[in-house]
Amino acid sequence: MSLNEIGSMVAMQGFSGLSLFTVLLLMALGLAIIFGQMGVINMAHGEFMAIGAYVVYLFSQLTQNFAPGMREVYFVPAVVAAFFVAAAVGYLVEVLLIRRLYKRPLDTLLATWGLSLAMQQFFRTFINPKEVSAELPEWLLGAFNPTPSIQVPRNGIFVMGLTILVTVGVYLLMLKSRWGIRIRATTQNRIMSSAVGINTDRVDRFTFALGCGIAGLAGAAFTTIGSTGPTSGSLYIVDTFLVVVFGGAANLIGTIASAFSIAQAQSLLEFFLTSAMAKVLTLLTIIIILMIRPQGLFTTKVRT
Amino acid sequence: MNLLTKKISKNDLIGVIVLAAIILVLFPAVFSIFRLNLIGKYLTYAFVGVSLVLLWGNGGILSLGQGVFFGLGGYCMAMFLKLEASDPISTKIQTTPGIPDFMDWNQITRLPLFWMPFKSLTFTILAIILVPAFFSFIIGVAMFKRRVGGVYFAIITQAVALILSVLIVGQQGLTGGINGITDLKTMHGWDIRSDSAKYILYYVNGALLIGCVILTRWVLSTKFGMLLLALREKEDRVRFSGYDVANFKTLAFCLSAVMCAIGGAMFTLQVGFMSPSFVGITPSIEMVIYTAVGGRMSVIGAVFGTLLVNFAKTFFSEQYPDLWLFLMGGTFIGVVMLFPDGLAGLYERYGKPFVARVASKKKSEPTVAVAAALESGGKHG
Numbered sequence: 001m002s003l004n005e006i007g008s009m010v011a012m013q014g015f016s017g018l019s020l021f022t023v024l025l026l027m028a029l030g031l032a033i034i035f036g037q038m039g040v041i042n043m044a045h046g047e048f049m050a051i052g053a054y055v056v057y058l059f060s061q062l063t064q065n066f067a068p069g070m071r072e073v074y075f076v077p078a079v080v081a082a083f084f085v086a087a088a089v090g091y092l093v094e095v096l097l098i099r100r101l102y103k104r105p106l107d108t109l110l111a112t113w114g115l116s117l118a119m120q121q122f123f124r125t126f127i128n129p130k131e132v133s134a135e136l137p138e139w140l141l142g143a144f145n146p147t148p149s150i151q152v153p154r155n156g157i158f159v160m161g162l163t164i165l166v167t168v169g170v171y172l173l174m175l176k177s178r179w180g181i182r183i184r185a186t187t188q189n190r191i192m193s194s195a196v197g198i199n200t201d202r203v204d205r206f207t208f209a210l211g212c213g214i215a216g217l218a219g220a221a222f223t224t225i226g227s228t229g230p231t232s233g234s235l236y237i238v239d240t241f242l243v244v245v246f247g248g249a250a251n252l253i254g255t256i257a258s259a260f261s262i263a264q265a266q267s268l269l270e271f272f273l274t275s276a277m278a279k280v281l282t283l284l285t286i287i288i289i290l291m292i293r294p295q296g297l298f299t300t301k302v303r304t
Numbered sequence: 305m306n307l308l309t310k311k312i313s314k315n316d317l318i319g320v321i322v323l324a325a326i327i328l329v330l331f332p333a334v335f336s337i338f339r340l341n342l343i344g345k346y347l348t349y350a351f352v353g354v355s356l357v358l359l360w361g362n363g364g365i366l367s368l369g370q371g372v373f374f375g376l377g378g379y380c381m382a383m384f385l386k387l388e389a390s391d392p393i394s395t396k397i398q399t400t401p402g403i404p405d406f407m408d409w410n411q412i413t414r415l416p417l418f419w420m421p422f423k424s425l426t427f428t429i430l431a432i433i434l435v436p437a438f439f440s441f442i443i444g445v446a447m448f449k450r451r452v453g454g455v456y457f458a459i460i461t462q463a464v465a466l467i468l469s470v471l472i473v474g475q476q477g478l479t480g481g482i483n484g485i486t487d488l489k490t491m492h493g494w495d496i497r498s499d500s501a502k503y504i505l506y507y508v509n510g511a512l513l514i515g516c517v518i519l520t521r522w523v524l525s526t527k528f529g530m531l532l533l534a535l536r537e538k539e540d541r542v543r544f545s546g547y548d549v550a551n552f553k554t555l556a557f558c559l560s561a562v563m564c565a566i567g568g569a570m571f572t573l574q575v576g577f578m579s580p581s582f583v584g585i586t587p588s589i590e591m592v593i594y595t596a597v598g599g600r601m602s603v604i605g606a607v608f609g610t611l612l613v614n615f616a617k618t619f620f621s622e623q624y625p626d627l628w629l630f631l632m633g634g635t636f637i638g639v640v641m642l643f644p645d646g647l648a649g650l651y652e653r654y655g656k657p658f659v660a661r662v663a664s665k666k667k668s669e670p671t672v673a674v675a676a677a678l679e680s681g682g683k684h685g
Contacts, residue, residue: 041455100641105455106366107640110596113589114636121629221580238466238585241459276474283467293447294456 008150017267019156019225022163025259026218027236029170030242034211035244037187039175040098040205041109044116045240046233047123048212051089052082052219053134054127060134072137077164086216091209098199098208116234123230126225133227140224150197155224162221171252173228183207203287248284248296258297262286279290316521319604323517327510327607337499344506344574346614347513350373351567352591353598353606354513355560358520360592362529363556364536365453368588369443369461370564375434375583377565379472379479380435380580383419385429385488385496392634403488408475416595419478425492432569433562440561444554451550453539462585469584484579488572497572509570513607516563520603523559532556596639599648609647613649 034042059078063070093115101108120209140158143151145280174180185193186203194200222228243262247254262282270276290296331343352370360366392402400413407415421427443464447457472479480486488496495501523529531552532633534542572578581587598609613635620628643649 039455041458088642095639097637104640106360106364106458109366109368109455109458109645110592111637113639114593114633114640116633117629118633118637121626121633124629125626160611236462238459242463244454245459274474275649276470280467280471280474283463283470286461287467291450291452292448294450294452 002159005096011150012152014264015152015156019153019159019264019266020267021260021263022156022159022227023218023222023236024239024243024263026159026163026166026221027215027240028247028259029166029252030211030214030218030257031240032247032252033170033183033214033243034172034208035241036251037183038207038211038257039105039187040102040208041105041112041241042211043113043217043237044119045212046237047116047119047129048086048090048215048233049219049222049236050119050123050228050230050233051086052216053223053232053284054123054132054219055082055085055216056223056230057132057134060136064135071135072139075137075140078134079217082216082220083213084182084216086219087213090207090212090215093212094205094208099204102204116237120230121233127230129230131227131229131232134223136224137168159221162217166217167256170214174252179206196228242283244284246290246296248298251296251298254296254298317606320514320518320521323604323607324510324514327514328507332503332506336530337502341508341574342500342618343611344509345507345571346611347607348567348571348574349594349614350513350607350610351516351570352564353594353610354516354520354603355563355567356592356595357598357600357606358523358532358563359556359560360595361602362524363532363553365459365553365557366458367557368458368585368592369465370560370591371583371585371588372461372465373440373561374435374568374571374587374591375468375472375562375578375580376439377432377568378572378578378582379485379568380422380428380565381430381569381572382485382488383422383424385491386485387415387419387423388491389487389489394444402547404479404480404485406483406485407477412477416478424429432565436561436565439560440558441554444557445550448550448553448557453553462588465583465585465588469580472580472583477480480579482580484577484581486577490574491573495604497576502574505570505574506587509574512566512570516566517603517607520563524603528552528555534615590632591641593636596647597635597646599646599651600650601645605646605648606652612647 027045030048031042031045033046034040056075056078059081060073063074067074097111097115098108101111136155140155143153144157147153156162172180174183182193182198182203185196185198186200190200195202219233221230222232226232239262243259244255246262247256247258264283266278268284269281272278273281327347332340335343352374356367356370386404390402390404395401395403395405395408398405398408403415404410422431433548443461447460448454451461471526472484475481475484478493490496496505524532531542531547535549535552539549568578568582571582594610594613596609597607597613616631617628620631639646645652
């Protein structure tokens with residue numbers, strides 16, 4: 001094997017790690033807001049991702065049946081719609097369910113688990129019990145060849161671009177905008193925040209909706225990589241929670257770093273071991289590190 | 305026993321007696337052996353339910369990895385039974401006779417080292433108790449000493465459940481993979497599939513469960529139980545009072561793990577197989593809902609909650625399979641939002657005043673019933 005071949009193999013393996021990284025990061029960004037900032041354990045987060053994926057699927061079905069000429073452009077509005085539909089459902093869930101449980105985090109866990117079961121059955125009964133996939137536009141298919149031996153799939157590049165966009169967006173929103181200041185103020189000291197005139201209930205509702213919307217975006221990105229089934233979302237939920245906890249719950253940089261290291265570790269190990277053992281080893285390492293450093297990789301110093 | 309009963313209040317005693325009467329007298333009298341075996345299976349889940357009352361309801365420590373310990377107990381028992389079922393004569397068509405069939409299918413030619421000691425029943429019984437105790441001790445010490453608690457503990461135990469189930473599925477040659485360990489036949493030559501064995505196992509299981517119920521009630525009535533309750537309410541104050549909080553939490557975690565493991569072992573004996581589908585995340589959370597439905601504070605409630613949810617599950621998944629998950633999801637949400645104290649809470653609020661009214665009207669009858677239940681309960685238990 002020539003040096004060149006090894007180089008391209010490493011590059012492609014690294015890229016497969018990157019594509020797992022983008023999925024994990026998109027999922028984790030939403031959860032970092034909901035769990036890291038608000039402290040709500042949303043076990044239905046994966047199902048919000050599935051909502052996003054199903055919205056894209058719905059758009060693809062509609063274009064196919066009513067406007068076949070739009071195939072090249074439908075995807076962009078579909079991604080935007082995925083965000084808003086998931087966010088709207090999230091808003092509703094916050095109002096009906098989560099709002100009453102802020103003081104009982106462990107009960108939120110059970111209630112949202114119940115919600116996730118019901119949502120999975122909803123997908124099964126009303127959409128399709130089998131896996132579905134959206135009809136992708138031409139520009140997302142095929143691969144991009146920087147050198148003859150390296151192939152980089154275009155959908156991977158698209159997902160990465162979307163991830164960067166969302167990450168930068170979340171970063172600016174949380175750290176630079178007035179709204180982000182309100183969110184952080186509310187999580188750090190609720191009573192003081194409402195004393196200085198922040199409508200904390202309203203902040204909670206929109207924060208939760210934002211987190212769910214980002215999960216919807218993750219789902220939309222996911223449709224370019226794989227097909228969507230009723231339980232697709234729940235496959236990633238534990239990994240996503242570990243990403244957020246491992247990164248240090250309330251820290252954006254930490255979330256990115258931990259998603260990156262977990263994804264790279266897993267895809268590198270998959271190269272040497274079976275994927276089951278790679279997963280076991282990765283998870284075990286995370287748990288052991290968390291036992292030594294329970295606060296996660298990065299921590300924000302907060303006075304409580 | 306005398307010491308135990310003294311510690312348990314009269315009210316609890318009646319509850320335990322009623323429970324024993326229902327499990328040991330009413331069910332065997334009413335149901336056929338097929339249904340009774342099914343109930344026996346549900347009652348093995350009740351071990352987990354009871355363990356969660358101790359750990360979660362009273363200690364405030366929500367473990368989403370109880371399936372791990374249920375599975376460890378179940379797998380220990382299954383390994384013993386499997387080795388007995390794969391003696392060289394009945395496995396002579398295999399390439400390597402004398403090893404479990406799934407190992408042969410996976411081109412393994414020697415019994416792996418960690419399977420060896422499971423040829424002995426004594427070792428197996430010890431392992432059922434000590435293996436989960438060991439793992440829960442390690443996890444408990446590592447987490448509680450570092451003051452990892454609440455939500456983080458729940459997430460990490462959940463990850464442990466994921467790890468173990470992925471590991472079992474991944475190592476097909478050593479564990480039987482996704483199918484689990486099946487075709488279990490005899491225990492020291494005693495055929496566990498016969499009707500008489502099923503009856504005996506049902507009673508053993510029932511007696512063990514009632515034992516666990518009494519033990520948990522007793523533990524909760526001791527100073528340790530009070531401390532657990534205090535921990536749940538204000539952990540820092542307990543710590544500032546000079547107690548080493550981590551030790552108490554670890555002890556509660558170990559106790560609950562051992563209870564789950566006993567349930568798992570009895571599951572294997574009664575159902576005749578063990579598979580990773582009882583280890584992972586979904587069963588572990590599902591078992592939490594049994595406790596939540598029954599009432600997270602009530603040991604006896606947990607048993608009834610387990611039975612109720614499982615009856616409902618069997619009924620709905622046979623009659624209306626589409627509805628079951630909606631109902632299950634709704635139960636999770638409803639119990640948390642509307643009845644945080646579960647069935648036991650409802651009983652405390654509505655049942656007890658009613659019973660008290662009836663009892664004050666006809667004073668003689670309940671005592672007769674209790675005496676009868678005591679007699680028959682004592683006979684079988």
